[in-house]
Amino acid sequence: MKSKIIVSALVAVLCLVWSGGGLAFVPEGELHIRVPGQDGKISFQSIDETKILVSVLDSQEKPVKDLMAKDFEVIKGSIPANVISVQILKTRLDMPISYVLMVDNSFSMEKRKAVQPLLAALDEFLKIVRPIDEVDVVVFDSKGDFLVNGQHLRLATFRSNNISELKNFFEKSFKEGMTGETYLYEGMLGGLDLISRKPEKTNKFLVVFSDGEDLNSNIKKETIGLKSKGLENFKAFSIDFMPGEKKDQFLDAFSQSLGGKLWKAKSADNLLPIFRDISTTLLYQYVVEYNFNRPPQASLAVSPSSISIEDLTIIDSSPLLNYIFFDLGQSSVPDRYRLLKTQSEAGQFDEKMLENTMTKYYHVLNIIGKRLTENPGASIELVGCISDRGPEKNNITLSRARAESVKSYLQYIWNIDPSRITITARKLPEKPSTGNVEEARVENQRVEIRSDSPDILDVIKSTYTFQIANTNEITVQPNITPGYDLKTWNIKIKGNRDFLNLKEGQGNIVPNYIFDLGRFGLGKISAFEHISVTAFLTDITGQTFETDTVVIPVTYTRRVTTKAQRNAQRVMEKYALILFDYDSAEIKERNKVVLDRVVKRIRELPNARVTILGQTDIIGTEDYNLGLSQRRAKSVFQSVTENGIPSPERIEFKGNGPHDPPYDNRLPEGRSFNRTVIITLEYQIQEPELSE
Known part of the structure; x- marks a missing residue:
């Protein structure tokens, strides 16, 4: 659709008062009026700081009727205004109009x-005049002396808003005051002078009627153009009743330049319809009220609608990875291993306090030291190995130094008799990680810990409680329609009154936001009664808006063991079978011991849901690793079900390959732990009632 735009001269900066007080923002630039869908002519005059008088003509230059507020667009600079109301001029009795009629007599x-x-x-024209309007009439008068800028003009004028008085003046002008000469330019200059005396904010219209060319004025037509410059809120219309078919070029240019138009009257019969057209054009102007107060429509959709957190008891059986990995060419134990500094610290160490697999692993030397202390008849063998490349090529001395480093720690911190520790040095491990990738070669830079006692290398058991939730994240979907373009925005998340997180940005696009609960820990989240989400918006006008706050209640179910209250508690038991050799799905002897324990536990818990999940490291292709993890999981599944487990349908297995690895593949120990099958038993127990 088309839209004609007529732009006024630079409008004075508006000062609008918002509800609630204070000066409102007003953009800089020119004022534009648009009526989408209209391909005719659109012009306007300012009434005051919040109103304009708009003329909308169609392609035949007829007034367009029945327009409403939704049909208008008011823009200053590049910022749209809020169009409050639209009314036609004839219905507004609070806005006076000044008319000046210059009539050729x-x-x-x-x-x-x-x-x-x-x-x-x-x-007919005078019918549009209301009591609040004012009409000035200018006619020719050979004896008149109307002074304009020091020039004596042969004109007579009359002012009134009384229709009867105006009619009488016109009749008298044609009965007693007709002139033998035409003073068109003087009459137009006189009319413009009357317009110039009106208040600037008053809306003014000049109608010029002439039945002949100017042959007798004492001024030149260029004077007319100079006088019309700078007149505000003013339009001019002309009626050409001069003999001939063509329009008078001067009158036509004069009207067009002042926002109006010229009508050509070819006969006296045309005069009434033409004046009716002018009346209709003036009456069907629109008073458009507007301001620049356009608050945005904004809301937030937040999911989930509530958060439930409960305690989960974990019985974790983690395998003991009996390898200590070393950096290339180095024999000292890397800093990531948790090494105690004194025998006093060793005396306070308790492996049952360690909560997860990797924490347990980094304490592996402390676990072995503690077990050697508790099993004085057990001994160990430390096998030092190298990757046999670069600085480690044929470096058996480095192999031995690595084993000696481990031995020294056990001897001097854990007070283990050195006679119980045997050292062997070799190049590659007996079961090396192979391949041409760096990750595989690094894994051969290790010390293997072997023992003739199963108690030394047994799994590491622990029981602990942590929180789980019905969701790990909160999704915030902003639904924002800016009143004006947004400059900045932010989304604040609070727990009760405590600030948790802030997401911020610039511009109109406010993307969906995901808040990670795990970043703060469910233990902290569970302490809140609710989480609240609020968006704050600042537009280019400097105004700040705040959305309604969305409140998400938090419910926390604690583990309770009292006589007054007994709850069914969720329990999860985890058994990891690592020590699958590189690129192998074979269940080795140490794994069989753990597997027998798991089978027994499954028998004891006939209602437990059992999941067997196979994993791999990231070495090799994705497809190959998926197949390898599936073979590992299936191998464990068959070993379990072959033992006559009741309700085998409650047991499921799958291979996850390298996806969602439980441990960090960037480290050799992480890759070793990822060559695993994890068996999970999940069930509920009723807390026992405590006696008083």
């Missing part, structure tokens, strides 16, 4: 028998 009108048609047409 020369004798030629009598000769053309046009006086009565003209008077009838003027009567």
Whole structure:
């Protein structure tokens, strides 16, 4: 659809007062009025700081009727205003209009028998005049002396808002005051002078009627153009009743330049319809009220609607990875291993306090030291190995130094008799990680810990409680329609009154936001009664808006063991079978011991849901690793079900390959732990009632 835009001169900066007080923002630039869908002519005048008078003509230059607020767009600079209301001028009794009628009353009108048609047409025009309006009439008068800028003009003028008085003046002008000469330019200059005396904010219209060319004025037509410059809130219309078919070029240019138009009257019969057209054009102007207060429509959709957190008891059986990995060419134990500094610290160490697999692993030397202390008849063998490349090529001395480093720690911190520790040095391990990738070669830089006692390398058991939730994240979906373009925005998340997180940005696009509960820990989240989400918006006008706050209740079910209250508690038992050799799905002897324990536990818990999940490291292709993890999981599944487990349908297995690895593949120990099958038993137990 098309939209004609007529732009006024630079409008004075507006000062609008918001509800609630204070000066409102007003953008800089020119004021534009648009009426989408109209391909005719659109022009306007300012009424005051919040209103404009708009003329909308169609392609035939007829007034467009029945427009409403939704049909108008008001823009200043690049910022749209809020159009509050639209009314046609004739219904507004609070906005006076100043009309100036310049009427040619020369004798030629009598000769053309046009006086009565003209008077009838003027009567029709005067019907639009309201009590609040003001009309000035300018006619030719050979004896008149109307002074404009020091020039004496042969004109007579009359001012009134009384229709009867105005009619009488017109009749008298044609009965007693007709002139033998035409002073068109003087009459137009006189009309413009009257316009210039009106208040600047008053809306003014000049209508010029002439039945002949100017042959007798004492001024030049260029004076007319100079006088019309700088007049505000003013339009001019002309009626050309001069003989001939063509429009008078001067009158046409004069009207067009001042936002109006020219009508060509070819006969006296045309006068009444033309004045009716002018009346309709003036009456069907629109008073458009607007301001620049356009608050945004904004809301937030947040999911989930509530958060449930409960305690989960974990019985964790982690395998003991009996390898200590070393950096290339180095024999000292890397810093990531948790090495105690004194025998006093060793005396306080308790492996049952370690909560997860990797924490347990980094304490592996402390676990072995503690077990050697508790099993004085057990001994160990430390096998030092190298990757046999670069600085480690044929470096058996480095192999031995690595084993000696481990031995020294056990001897001096854990007070283990050195006679119980045997050292062996070799190049590659007996079961090396192979392949041409760096990750595989690094895994051969290790010390293997072997023992003739199963108690030394047994799994590491622990029981602990942590929180789980019905969701790990909160999704915030902003639904924002800016009143004006947004400059900045932010989304604040609070727990009760405590600030948790802030997401911020610039511009109109406010993307969905995901808040990770795990980042703060469910233990902290469970302490809140609710989590709240609020968006704050600042637009380019400097105004700040705040959305309604979305509140998400938090429910925390604690583990309770009292006589007054007994709860069914969720329990999860985890058994990891690692020590699958590189690229192998074979269940080795140490794994069989753990597997027997798991089978027994499954028998003891007939209602437990059992999941067997196979994993791999990231070495090799994805497809191959998926197949390898599936073979590992299936191998364990068959070993379990072959033992006559009741309700085998409650047991499921799958291979996850390298996806969602439980441990960090960037480290050799992480890759070793990822060559695993994890068996999970999940069930509920009723807490026992405590006696008083």
